[in-house]
Amino acid sequence: xxxxxxxxxxxxxxxxxxxxxxxxxxxxxxxxxxxxxxxxxxxxxxxxxxxxxxxxxxxxxxxxxxxxxxxxxxxxxxxxxxxxxxxxxxxxxxxxxxxxxxxxxxxxxxxxxxxxxxxxxxxxxxxxxxxxxxxxxxxxxxxxxxxxxxxxxxxxxxxxxxxxxxxxxxxxxxxxxxxxxxxxxxxxxxxxxxxxxxxxxxxxxxxxxxxxxxxxxxxxxxxxxxxxxxxxxxxxxxxxxxxxxxxxxxxxxxxxxxxxxxxxxxxxxxxxxxxxxxxxxxxxxxxxxxxxxxxxxxxxxxxxxxxxxxxxxxxxxxxxxxxxxxxxxxxxxxxxxxxxxxxxxxxxxxxxxxxxxxxxxxxxxxxxxxxxxxxxxxxxxxxxxxxxxxxxxxxxxxxxxxxxxxxxxxxxxxxxxxxxxxxxxxxxxxxxxxxxxxxxxxxxxxxxxxxxxxxxxxxxxxxxxxxxxxxxxxxxxxxxxxxxxxxxxxxxxxxxxxxxxxxxxxx
Numbered sequence: 001x002x003x004x005x006x007x008x009x010x011x012x013x014x015x016x017x018x019x020x021x022x023x024x025x026x027x028x029x030x031x032x033x034x035x036x037x038x039x040x041x042x043x044x045x046x047x048x049x050x051x052x053x054x055x056x057x058x059x060x061x062x063x064x065x066x067x068x069x070x071x072x073x074x075x076x077x078x079x080x081x082x083x084x085x086x087x088x089x090x091x092x093x094x095x096x097x098x099x100x101x102x103x104x105x106x107x108x109x110x111x112x113x114x115x116x117x118x119x120x121x122x123x124x125x126x127x128x129x130x131x132x133x134x135x136x137x138x139x140x141x142x143x144x145x146x147x148x149x150x151x152x153x154x155x156x157x158x159x160x161x162x163x164x165x166x167x168x169x170x171x172x173x174x175x176x177x178x179x180x181x182x183x184x185x186x187x188x189x190x191x192x193x194x195x196x197x198x199x200x201x202x203x204x205x206x207x208x209x210x211x212x213x214x215x216x217x218x219x220x221x222x223x224x225x226x227x228x229x230x231x232x233x234x235x236x237x238x239x240x241x242x243x244x245x246x247x248x249x250x251x252x253x254x255x256x257x258x259x260x261x262x263x264x265x266x267x268x269x270x271x272x273x274x275x276x277x278x279x280x281x282x283x284x285x286x287x288x289x290x291x292x293x294x295x296x297x298x299x300x301x302x303x304x305x306x307x308x309x310x311x312x313x314x315x316x317x318x319x320x321x322x323x324x325x326x327x328x329x330x331x332x333x334x335x336x337x338x339x340x341x342x343x344x345x346x347x348x349x350x351x352x353x354x355x356x357x358x359x360x361x362x363x364x365x366x367x368x369x370x371x372x373x374x375x376x377x378x379x380x381x382x383x384x385x386x387x388x389x390x391x392x393x394x395x396x397x398x399x400x401x402x403x404x405x406x407x408x409x410x411x412x413x414x415x416x417x418x419x420x421x422x423x424x425x426x427x428x429x430x431x432x433x434x435x436x437x438x439x440x441x442x443x444x445x446x447x448x449x450x451x452x453x454x455x456x457x458x459x460x461x462x463x464x465x466x467x468x469x470x471x472x473x474x475x476x477x478x479x480x481x482x483x484x485x486x487x488x489x490x491x492x493x494x495x496x497x498x499x500x501x502x503x504x505x506x507x
Contacts, residue, residue, distance in 0.1 A: 001025065001070050002443070003060070003231075004250075004436030005053060006077040006429060007158055008243060009034070009044075009098065009265045012052035013429050014060040016071075017436035022459040024427055025066065028059025035095055040102030040343065043095040046084060049158070050165055057229055068230040073443040074166065074221075075238040075435030077246035078159025080179040083137040085207075086154040086164075093148045096158060097137045099179075100266065100301055102343045105350045107143070108136035111181070114197060118282040126185035127178065128282040131343065131350040132301070135181030139198050149199075155207045159240045166237045167219035170209040175245035175295065177211060178287035185288055186276045214239050214290045214438065215445045215453075238442035241290030243431045244268050244297055250434030251399045251425050252461040254291045254453060259388070259395040260430070261414065261422075263404025265305050267381045270297035271393045279391035283346045283384070290438065291453055296393060298346045298384030303377045304404055306339035306354070310373045314366055321370050326409050328371035330416075330475060331482035333363040336489060337376035346384045347490050357489055374410065375417075379486040382417050397421045399463075401430040411467060416475035417483065424467040433460065 004015040011031040018025055030052035035043040061068050081099040086092060097103070108131045115121040121128045129135055134157065142149045156164060157180070160172050177183045182194045190211070195204035212218070218237045226233035240246070244262070247253075251260045253272050262268045273294040278286050289295040311321045340352040356372070398420050404410050405424050415422040427433050437456050444451035 001066065001072065002436040002439040003057065003071050003074045004077070004432040004434065004439065005056070005074065005162070006243060006246065006432040006435060007049050007053070007162060008079055008431070009100065012049060012056045013432045014053070014056035015427070015429055015432035015436055016060045016064045016066070017433065017440070017460060019437070019440035019456060019460060022462070024433070026060040026062070026064030027429065028056040028063060030055035037103070040105065042098045042101040042342070044098060045095050046092050046161060049162060053162065054229060061230065069232045071231050071235050073236040073238055073439030075246070075437070075439035075442070076159045076162045076166075076240035077243045077431040077435045078157060078162060078176065078240070080157070080176060080242040080244060081132050081134055082158040083134050083141070084156045084158060084161040085141070085148070085152045086156065087151045088153040090154070090164075093151060094145065096161070099132050100342050101137070102131045102350050104136035104140035105131040105343070107139040108133065108350075111136055111139060111194070122278060122282065125181070125183065125191060126276060126278050127285045127287070129181040130345055130348070132345065133179060133181035135194060138195070138204060142198060150203075152203060152207050154209065155204065156209060157242075159242065160209055163218045163237055163240055166221055166225065168222055169219045171212050171218055172209040173212055173214050173239035173241055173290060174288035175214065175290035176242040179242060179285070185286055185294070186278070188288060212239050214241065214292055215442050217442050217446070236439065236443050236446070238439040239290065240435060240438070244270055245287070245290035245295060246431040246434035246438065247401060248272065248289055248295055248434065249291055249437050249453070249457065250427070250430030250432070250461065251401060252457040253399065254289070254293070254457060257395055258399060259393070260399045260401060261381060262402040263303060263400065263410065264402040265303060267300040267303040267377060268297060269381060269384050269388060270295050271388065271395065277392075279387070281387045281391055283348055284387050284391050296388065296391065298387055300377065300380040300384065301342040301345050302339045302380065306341055306373050306377050309341060310369055314369065316370075322407060322409060324367040325370040325374055328365070328367040330478040331485075332368040332372040332375060334358040334360070335363050335368045335372040336482070336485055337372040338489060338493065339373055339376040339380075344380070346380060346387070347494070349494055352494060355493070374413065375482060376486070378413055378417055379483055381414075382483055385418055395420070397423055400424045401428050403428070412469050415469045415471045417479045419471050419476045421471065422469050424464050426462040426464045437461075
């Protein structure tokens, strides 16, 4: 049995997998709280992660009704781009800054200018650094908390920190490292010159974790922690990875031809590539995967968080919110929402705020507001899909994961808006499943260097054909009109150049 852990923005999920049969035996979860500020601050106390890890693991084992001593491996998925800093004694210096933190947007722009703009960043790193990437958080910390900055001995990403907590070893793997902004995705190496630009004294360079391959173990559980968790002290901890990289494994997206879309706190779209084909589109990040290849990806900063804000405003539970949204027509009777509550990455508008457009005395209804926010966040994913398609990435079907994938209405909306068939995997917690599968792969590689990840994915990842939906021609045309309205608002409100209109391009 293998334990997959997904430490996300809203909580931690644990999943127990029997890798021989491919069956999920038990699941558990525990929530986190967000530390927010009006200046874009989005942070979390790392103690919440470790506490949630213990609670979620206990719940998964209890649901499975098994002894934790049978667990052979753990794979950790974590939210990308976050910053956890430790001192020389291994103590956390301050709350972790998260992927959705935009407090360091100005620092990011200064670093981007130093790199030579978007083109210079692409040429040097293979990605364009964006607000939320780890590198700008380091510059921000140097300027805002100089005394704490001087004590930095280790720089870790969220999943790296959990691996350190489990094993006592500081290391990182290529997939999650890709989102730091000081990593070259072509050569799979740290770019230390950027860190020396921030701190010429070399402190940051010395604090970097060791890089390991995706199929390598970080180590074994610390004995005291194994006892507390009720797990086998010989349990291997795999390299783990970022949530998108683990989600790719958990949906079997480990070879060309598939596109995974995640409807979570953020929205993501990604595909597998066996070569680092760097896109000319700055918003397409060609990260490394956590399965040995690359993972061209786009990410929107706003998804279920925006839906939740409207639900809270109108005091609706999820069922009532969904019912109202279903009452409204496609295009929300002319109401368009630009749902940029956290700024936005795709489109690239880090300083943007949310806004409603097209309101009249006739269309200002609760149903249209509910519909407009779901359409608005999904238009952001369509915008990103256009960028991926323009980069030459195509697929026959979109695999949908995340909490939003459970909504039949939203699944149909995605199919119609993207003009592509959509289907869900049987286990929507794909990142936790991916962590468990990677742990099984890592364990198998200890005795068989040729052990296949593809074979494990074929056994453990299954498609739920009952969720499959096809696009409706009439709805596709209606959404095209609403999407063009969204694109025009982006262009006129922010002067943003929109991606090529690919409405006539087959998916």
